[in-house]
Amino acid sequence: MRNIRLAVRSAVGQTNVMKPLLFLVPLLFLAACSLPSTTASNDEQYFLKEVKPVLQQQCLRCHNGTLPAPALNLSNRAAVFKHSPKGKTFIVPHHPEQSALIKAVQRGGTHPRKMPHTDISLTDDQIGMLREWIAGGAFWPEDERGNLKPQRSGENP
Numbered sequence: 001m002r003n004i005r006l007a008v009r010s011a012v013g014q015t016n017v018m019k020p021l022l023f024l025v026p027l028l029f030l031a032a033c034s035l036p037s038t039t040a041s042n043d044e045q046y047f048l049k050e051v052k053p054v055l056q057q058q059c060l061r062c063h064n065g066t067l068p069a070p071a072l073n074l075s076n077r078a079a080v081f082k083h084s085p086k087g088k089t090f091i092v093p094h095h096p097e098q099s100a101l102i103k104a105v106q107r108g109g110t111h112p113r114k115m116p117h118t119d120i121s122l123t124d125d126q127i128g129m130l131r132e133w134i135a136g137g138a139f140w141p142e143d144e145r146g147n148l149k150p151q152r153s154g155e156n157p
Ligand code: HEC
Pocket: 055, 058, 059, 060, 061, 062, 063, 067, 070, 071, 072, 090, 100, 101, 102, 104, 105, 113, 115, 116, 117, 118, 122
């Protein structure tokens, strides 16, 4: 027992020289882990966790491709960013103030073209989240995760 304790003590003693540098180990490890995950994956997370649920719950019921063109179709990336013949730009990456989508959700109240076109409005947080998403480049996955379907909100009616 005594031998073990001595061995431990001397091992600890030896690491003392290294101690000032030891705190760097977890930092370097974290840095190494986060390097390969580029901003694309942050953008992906933001889209999947924040943007997609709101669009699916509040917009897809109508904007799913069944409204006559050139109405906004939010069901997939290609449809969303398709050039509208009327020249209307629903989402202008990096420019929320030029995006018809943001103008529409900001109308609110009794405006005849407020969006969602129902008796509810998005919260300020949700509008801010959409603005931030567009300001950051409006990332939208090209694969099946970018396919949106109508969805009821979390709470069961
Ligand atoms: C109950 C159905 C309905 C819902 C829900 C809905 N919309 Fe609409 N929206 C419409 C209709 C109908 C139009 C008019 C179609 C057209 O452009 O001719 C429209 C038009 C728009 C337009 C283009 C009109 C303009 O003012 O430039 C935008 C942008 C839009 N909606 C965004 C949204 C967004 C974002 C949501 C979800 C937050 C949403 N809408 C939810 C029915 C709906």
